[in-house]
Amino acid sequence: MTMVSNPQSIELDDIQGILVRGYGQLRYCHFFFVQVIDPEIGRDILHELIPKITPATVYDSKTSLNIAFTYTGLQAMGLSKENADNFPIPFQVGMTDNVRQRMLGDWGESDPENWFVGGKNGDEIHAMVVMYANTEAEIENFREEIRKHLSTHKSGKNAIKIVYEIGGYRREDGKENFGFHDSISNPVIKGSGRTGPDNDIIASGEFVLGYLNEHEQYPYSPLITDSQGNLNLLPPDANDSGHKDLGRNGTFIAFRQIQQHVDKFWAFMESKTNKPNGETDPHAAVKLASKIIGRWPGGAPLVKHPDQDPGVQSTDNDFGYAKEDPFGMKCPLGSHLRRNNPRDSFRDQNPKQSLKVTKRHRLIRRGRLYQTGTKGNEEYGLLFMGLNADIAQQFEFIQHVWANNLQPNKKTLYNDPDPVIGVPDPADPIQQQGDHNFRFAMQGDPACHYIEGLQRFVTIRGGAYLFLPSLSALRYLTTLGEAQLPPHS
Amino acid sequence: MPRQKAVAFQIYLTQGNEENAAAKLRELGNPANVMQPSLLTRDALPTVHFARFLVAPSITLDGKNIEASILYSANIDVAVQEHWNNLATAIGGFLHELFLLCEGYEAEKADDSLLIQFMSAHFIKTPAFYIGAPDRTVDRIHMEDYLHRKVAEVINERDNSENSSIAVLNKIQTWLSSDENKYKNRLSEESSKTPRIKWIPAFLTFLFTLVLLVVNGLIIYPLIHFFYERRSKPLGLDINQLNAEDLEKKMAPENIVYQNQLSQVFVTKTGLRKFVLWVNLRVTQILARVIFVKGKLLGTPTIHFARWVMIDGGKRFVFFSNFDGSYDEYLGDFVDNSGWGLNAIYGASRGYPTTKFVMGGGAYKIGEFLGWGRYNQVETQAWYSAYPNLGLSQIINNSLIREGLYKKSLSEKQIDKLLRRI
Ligand code: HEM
Numbered sequence: 001m002t003m004v005s006n007p008q009s010i011e012l013d014d015i016q017g018i019l020v021r022g023y024g025q026l027r028y029c030h031f032f033f034v035q036v037i038d039p040e041i042g043r044d045i046l047h048e049l050i051p052k053i054t055p056a057t058v059y060d061s062k063t064s065l066n067i068a069f070t071y072t073g074l075q076a077m078g079l080s081k082e083n084a085d086n087f088p089i090p091f092q093v094g095m096t097d098n099v100r101q102r103m104l105g106d107w108g109e110s111d112p113e114n115w116f117v118g119g120k121n122g123d124e125i126h127a128m129v130v131m132y133a134n135t136e137a138e139i140e141n142f143r144e145e146i147r148k149h150l151s152t153h154k155s156g157k158n159a160i161k162i163v164y165e166i167g168g169y170r171r172e173d174g175k176e177n178f179g180f181h182d183s184i185s186n187p188v189i190k191g192s193g194r195t196g197p198d199n200d201i202i203a204s205g206e207f208v209l210g211y212l213n214e215h216e217q218y219p220y221s222p223l224i225t226d227s228q229g230n231l232n233l234l235p236p237d238a239n240d241s242g243h244k245d246l247g248r249n250g251t252f253i254a255f256r257q258i259q260q261h262v263d264k265f266w267a268f269m270e271s272k273t274n275k276p277n278g279e280t281d282p283h284a285a286v287k288l289a290s291k292i293i294g295r296w297p298g299g300a301p302l303v304k305h306p307d308q309d310p311g312v313q314s315t316d317n318d319f320g321y322a323k324e325d326p327f328g329m330k331c332p333l334g335s336h337l338r339r340n341n342p343r344d345s346f347r348d349q350n351p352k353q354s355l356k357v358t359k360r361h362r363l364i365r366r367g368r369l370y371q372t373g374t375k376g377n378e379e380y381g382l383l384f385m386g387l388n389a390d391i392a393q394q395f396e397f398i399q400h401v402w403a404n405n406l407q408p409n410k411k412t413l414y415n416d417p418d419p420v421i422g423v424p425d426p427a428d429p430i431q432q433q434g435d436h437n438f439r440f441a442m443q444g445d446p447a448c449h450y451i452e453g454l455q456r457f458v459t460i461r462g463g464a465y466l467f468l469p470s471l472s473a474l475r476y477l478t479t480l481g482e483a484q485l486p487p488h489s
Numbered sequence: 490m491p492r493q494k495a496v497a498f499q500i501y502l503t504q505g506n507e508e509n510a511a512a513k514l515r516e517l518g519n520p521a522n523v524m525q526p527s528l529l530t531r532d533a534l535p536t537v538h539f540a541r542f543l544v545a546p547s548i549t550l551d552g553k554n555i556e557a558s559i560l561y562s563a564n565i566d567v568a569v570q571e572h573w574n575n576l577a578t579a580i581g582g583f584l585h586e587l588f589l590l591c592e593g594y595e596a597e598k599a600d601d602s603l604l605i606q607f608m609s610a611h612f613i614k615t616p617a618f619y620i621g622a623p624d625r626t627v628d629r630i631h632m633e634d635y636l637h638r639k640v641a642e643v644i645n646e647r648d649n650s651e652n653s654s655i656a657v658l659n660k661i662q663t664w665l666s667s668d669e670n671k672y673k674n675r676l677s678e679e680s681s682k683t684p685r686i687k688w689i690p691a692f693l694t695f696l697f698t699l700v701l702l703v704v705n706g707l708i709i710y711p712l713i714h715f716f717y718e719r720r721s722k723p724l725g726l727d728i729n730q731l732n733a734e735d736l737e738k739k740m741a742p743e744n745i746v747y748q749n750q751l752s753q754v755f756v757t758k759t760g761l762r763k764f765v766l767w768v769n770l771r772v773t774q775i776l777a778r779v780i781f782v783k784g785k786l787l788g789t790p791t792i793h794f795a796r797w798v799m800i801d802g803g804k805r806f807v808f809f810s811n812f813d814g815s816y817d818e819y820l821g822d823f824v825d826n827s828g829w830g831l832n833a834i835y836g837a838s839r840g841y842p843t844t845k846f847v848m849g850g851g852a853y854k855i856g857e858f859l860g861w862g863r864y865n866q867v868e869t870q871a872w873y874s875a876y877p878n879l880g881l882s883q884i885i886n887n888s889l890i891r892e893g894l895y896k897k898s899l900s901e902k903q904i905d906k907l908l909r910r911i
Contacts, residue, residue, distance in 0.1 A: 088729040089736055099740040103815065215855050220729045327909055347790060357825050392728075392817055401818045405747065446654040447644045447908040 002198055003318075009191035010204050010211060014249040014470045017054035018066040018130060019207065019387055020192050022183060022366055024170065026064060026132035028139035029368050031383065033117050033125040033164040033464075034150065036076040040481055041159035043077060047478040048149055055471060056192070063142045064132040067474065068253050068466035070094070073126030078480035082226040083246070087467065090391040091252060095463045096120050103400040105423025110460035116164065117257060117462035123163035128255060128466050130385075139167070164462075166257070168368030168383045173313065174299070177260040177369055177380040178289070178457075181299030185317045185341065187362040197318045199343065199355055202362050209389055210238050210248030214360045219389040221247030222467075230479035233472050249470030251387050254395040257370070257462035258421075259381040265289070265457040272451055288451070291442055292419040294337025301337075306330035321345035322354065328443035336420040339402050361397050363388055381461065391465055416441050419454055491626050493538060495615035496569050497562040498608055499545070499800050506590040507557040511544045513587050514559075514870030519742055529873040531627070533579035536566040538627055539793065539811050542871040545754050545800060555801050559591065560752075561608075562615075562809050564794055566626045573608045577601040584608075617770040619777040619786050619795045621881040624684045625888065630876055633887035639664070640890065640911055654904045665894065681895045683888045684782040691779045698772060709765060710847040713836075717762055724840035724864055727856040731863055739866050744815055746877035748793065751816065753808045753865045754800075755838030763803070765847070766837035770797050773834065784885040788826035791819060793874075793881050797834065806838070813880040820862055821855065828852035838865070886910055 012020065023029075036042035046067070054064040069077070071092050075084050085092065090100060096112035096119060106112055112119040131146055133139040150160040176182040188196030190204045191211070205213030209221040223243035224231060234244035266285065269292075273284035286309070290296045296305060300314040303324050322344040325331055331338055344351035346358050364387040373379045388394035403418035416439050417424055424438045440451040469477065502510050518527040529540060540563035547557040565572045577584065578601065585599035588607060596603045622630065643664045644657055651660055728736075743749050757763050777786070786792050793811035800807055812819040823831055832851035836844045842858055844851040852858040876884075893899065893907035 085733070089731070089733050092733050093737065097737070099737055099743075102744050215853070217854065217856070220727050220856050349788075353825075357822075360821070360825070393821065397815075397818065400744070401814050405814055443909070446652065446905070447647070447657045448641070448911060450641060450645045452645070 003195050004198050004201065006188060006190060006193060006195055006201050008193035010189065010208055011249055011470075012056040012192065014472055015056040015208065016066045016250075016468055016471065017056045017058060017061075017064055018366060018385075019251055019364070019468060020056040020189060020194070021059060021064075022186070023064050023132045024174075024183075026062075026134050027170045027172075028134070028136055029130060029132045029168045029383075030139055030143045031131075031164075031166050031168070032129040032146070032150070032162050034127050034129060035123060035161040035163055036073065036126045036159070037161060038157065038159040039076060039078040041153050041155060041157060043478045043481055044153060045150060045160060046077070046474060049146070050471065050474055050478070052146075053471065053474070062134060063138065065142075065146065066130045066468065068128045068130075068468040069477075070124075070126055070128075070464055070466055072124055074467065074477075076126045077477050078228075079477070080226045080228055083222070083224050083228065086222045086225060086246075088220055088222075088252075088391065090396065091465050091467060094118075095254070095465050100396070103396055104460075105399070105404045106460050106463075107423070110423075112463075115257075115460070115462045117166075118255070118464035119462065123161075125163060125464055128253070128464065143167075166370055166372065166383065168370045170368060174315075175297065176367065176382055177262050178265050178293075179297050180290075180293050180295060181297065181313065181315070182367055183365060184295070184299055184315045185337070186364050189364075199320070199359075200317065202359055205389060206360070206362060206394070207251055207364055207387060207389055209250050210235070210245060213389065214356075221245050223247075227484055228480055229476055230482055231476075233476040233479065235472070246469070246473050246476065248473075250473055251389055251468050252391050253466045253468050254384075254386040254388070254391060255462075255464050255466060256384040256386075256460060257381060258384055259379055259459040259461050261457050261459070262380050264455060268455055268457070291332050292335060292440060294331050294335035302331040302335070319343075320351065322351040329445060332440070332442050334416050334419065334441050336418055339418050339422075340398055342402070361394055361402070363394050363398055379461075381458075387468070416454070419457075421458060423456070491566050491624065493564050493566060493620050493623055493625070493794075494569065495562070495618045495796055496565055496572055497560065497613050497615055497798055498611040499558050499560050499613050500588070500594075500607075500611045501556045501558045501592045502544070502590055503592050504556065507544060507547060510557070510559055510587065510590045511868070511870050513590065514542045514544065517542065517583070517871035517873075519745070519872060527871075527873070528580050528583055529871070531875050534575060534873075536572070536575065536627060537873065538564040538566070538630075538875050539750075540564075540871075540873040541750065541752065541809065541869050543752055543867060543869045545805070545807070546867060548756070550756060550804060555804060556592075558800070559587065560798075560800065560807065562796065562798070564620070569612070570605075570609070573605040574601070576608070577604040613798060613800065615796050615798050616767075617773040617777070617797045619773065619781060619792065621784055621786070621791075621793045622884045622888070623782055624682075625884070627875045630879070630884055630887075633891050634876070634879060634883070636891055636894075637883075637887045637911065640894070644908075644911055654901065654908055657908055658899075658904050661894065681888070681892045683885075683892055686782060687779050694775050694779050698776075701768070701772065705765075705847070709761065713761055713765065714844075714846045717758070717760070718843055718845075721758070721843065722840070723842050723857070724861050725842075725857065726860040726864065728859040728863055729856070731860055736863060739863060739868070740816075742869075742872075746874070747813060747880060748811050748874050748877050749814070749816065749819070750869055750872050750874075751808070751810045751812070751819070751862075752867050752869045753862065754805055754867050755807070755835070755865055756805055756840075757799075757803060758837050758839055762837045766806070766834065769833045773797070784881055787823070787830045789819075789822050790882050790885075791822065791880065808835075811874060813882075816863075817859060820852075820859055824852045824855055824858065828858075831858075840864070 052065045054061050131142050133142045151158050174181045187202040188194050188200050189207050190201050203214045204211035205219045213219050218238045223237050231244050235248045237243050237245045269285040269289045270280045273281050273288050275281050295301050296309040298313045300310045303319050320343045344354045346354035366385040368383045370383050371380050386395040403422045419440045438454045440454050442449045542561050545558045545560050548555050581599045584604050588594040791813040795810040798807050829848040832844045832848050835841050842851050842854045890910050
């Protein structure tokens with residue numbers, strides 16, 4: 001593969017920065033999950049915040065602010081039910097809807113009944129406010145500044161309620177809590193002006209509404225069919241329906257708060273790699289964990305370094321599987337990396353067809369670590385955001401079809417869901433037979449090795465589907481209270 | 490080799506019984522869900538791969554009423570008559586109560602011979618039937634699954650000295666010849682052959698299809714394109730434009746076990762469109778027999794079966810299928826691999842996305858295609874699968890493992906290949 005240039009063709013100045021940038025240089029972040037009690041005040045406050053929101057054109061800001069809304073949140077801002085119902089169905093019904101819940105596998109401990117945020121029993125959330133800054137002190141300042149904005153209004157009313165908040169960070173070495181370099185592989189949006197490996201440059205419409213996707217069609221985008229607000233702020237529907245497009249330059253976010261059971265993860269790796277005399281074998285444990293992830297802790301891909309950690313920090317993402325490792329002897333077919341993006345080696349398809357299919361199911365990941373709880377009682381985890389134009393075909397598809405199910409690979413996998421995020425099937429008697437059959441298959445020469453008794457190393461603690469509007473759509477939302485004017489011709 | 494057969498009936502309901510029949514059928518539960526007890530079980534019906542009962546809703550079509558009916562369809566290992574016998578024995582009482590809601594059934598109490606007669610009288614043909622793993626009995630599929638699990642355990646117990654292909658194979662062979670379990674004899678009795686592409690018929694089919702394509706491409710498809718498609722009225726709804734609650738209802742029974750099912754009822758377009766459907770179903774049937782015998786239908790490897798049946802004397806037709814994974818994945822996959830194949834058949838249903846020269850357009854408008862598919866989906870009140878958690882690729886792989894293990898001699902390459910399957 002070659003790195004190719006990717007000249008800018010999408011309207012970066014109208015797109016919220018988080019869609020295009022991971023803000024790696026801004027190490028700290030903070031999330032507010034809020035409720036809008038009064039639409040008018042909500043709109044006023046949004047109006048004040050818009051100038052602070054970072055568009056995708058800005059890459060060297062000291063702080064960054066991004067705002068996304070839920071289905072109920074848009075209505076709390078004054079969007080009519082008719083217009084809100086023009087959003088895609090998964091977004092309307094939300095992540096905790098029974099059907100979606102089952103697809104994602106959120107049962108047992110991960111049941112939305114138990115969630116800290118966005119769950120079935122907690123406060124409804126209307127919007128997510130995501131802030132980034134460079135240092136701990138700076139994020140604190142920025143957070144408080146935004147908090148003040150949210151809580152003060154000239155009317156004197158406190159109309160925005162923060163129902164949940166959590167801070168996150170990026171480790172200097174880029175590792176997530178299990179100790180693996182993360183956020184290496186992300187698709188590059190075509191037309192975003194960023195370069196990337198050939199196969200990673202994906203049609204803009206997979207991530208930004210209003211542009212052509214990998215089907216060479218416009219992704220389904222919410223239109224305004226019930227006239228309200230200042231419609232001159234919105235662009236027309238790319239499909240020429242004559243309606244205004246609220247979606248263009250926006251996207252959807254699947255947010256997940258995912259607890260990581262770090263001790264359990266490493267205890268498992270050790271227990272499976274003990275020497276015959278019962279001693280632990282740290283090298284073997286790390287190797288097993290790396291096989292499960294698909295990269296070595298420093299990030300080096302197993303496809304290129306199957307046996308030994310090259311011991312370097314690596315962000316190498318320039319590889320496929322079809323030629324290098326068709327049978328999973330180097331990077332197991334069931335590894336987290338390979339399942340969640342089978343690249344050019346999907347099932348037994350040829351590389352070209354395989355890439356055609358996998359490019360229709362990519363996800364932009366923006367993950368940050370979190371640590372909560374008191375000393376001795378810490379909770380570690382990942383604040384995960386998956387950005388995509390089509391929740392059903394991307395985030396849900398990946399979690400359901402590729403991670404929870406048996407689908408993605410050449411050698412058919414059996415009872416082995418994704419070892420990091422996959423969920424054993426509650427209705428499969430074999431997977432439910434004690435811990436005997438939830439397992440990880442490590443392809444090898446001369447034969448496969450099964451790591452039996454795989455456990456779940458993560459628990460879902462919260463989540464929501466959100467809409468990340470364009471800057472013009474945000475401006476439009478602030479006008480929802482205005483009387484209708486006839487649109488300019 | 491035993492051949493998996495299709496069986497189906499359609500029985501009209503007496504007026505006003507549409508809801509009652511649906512409720513009655515729901516009593517059978519969702520028997521594919523192993524967590525739910527049901528009358529339909531493998532013990533009761535050991536020769537049934539898949540079965541479903543559903544109500545085809547009544548509609549008014551061009552001013553005429555089509556009554557609601559009960560549709561039954563199953564994939565079976567035995568002859569049709571024997572299947573009616575088995576069904577009557579297994580759930581005779583239930584069928585009797587169900588048929589009391591139907592036209593033309595008069596029986597005081599459940600009587601097997603009357604039930605059998607009644608079902609036979611309403612038998613309908615299946616013009617096109619694709620089977621993902623053909624020519625295997627239910628029993629064999631289960632045995633081979635067991636074999637795979639056992640063999641996987643055996644290879645997992647190998648020690649460092651058993652590090653060559655031959656050594657691993659020997660270990661498996663030793664286990665096979667010493668294993669005392671009940672499967673051993675039954676496994677060796679049942680043929681381990683898997684179907685092959687039959688090259689001579691395949692070649693003839695190919696020629697025939699080629700001729701057909703030329704005729705279609707030069708004459709029929711342009712006629713349809715210019716005279717029929719212009720006037721057709723596509724439903725034109727993206728899947729996201731369906732009623733969210735309706736969609737929720739349709740999805741509620743899905744993604745519980747690994748397999749899912751789909752039942753759709755379509756109104757058939759008329760004239761040349763109907764003729765093309767008739768032809769294309771027959772072509773599909775032939776291809777399914779001679780070419781698509783190794784687990785893939787036009788490149789899609791997750792379809793346990795697909796069948797198309799004309800009902801109401803051809804005014805409507807239905808599609809029934811079992812597949813692995815989700816609906817979006819199934820149909821998305823199909824579009825990725827061969828959307829033209831979908832167009833060639835479903836283009837004959839009213840409301841289908843507009844096609845271009847029959848094969849183009851249509852399904853390739855993915856959002857609209859998924860919307861059309863959900864819109865025409867009907868509730869499957871009772872659904873049974875004999876192996877709800879087995880994927881088709883796994884079934885095929887299991888057979889190939891068994892076939893390999895029972896071969897007299899294997900080259901080193903073949904051994905490597907065999908071991909990679911396990
Ligand atoms: C605590 C939970 C998780 C952990 C610890 C984790 C860890 C990792 C790591 C270490 C990598 C390799 C770094 C890279 O290539 O960027 C990775 C890649 C990836 N993960 Fe996760 N992940 C988690 C959750 C998820 C979830 C929820 C999804 C989606 C549903 C997901 C999808 C992906 C994808 C798509 C890739 C990139 C694969 C590729 O392009 O090669 N991950 N993850």
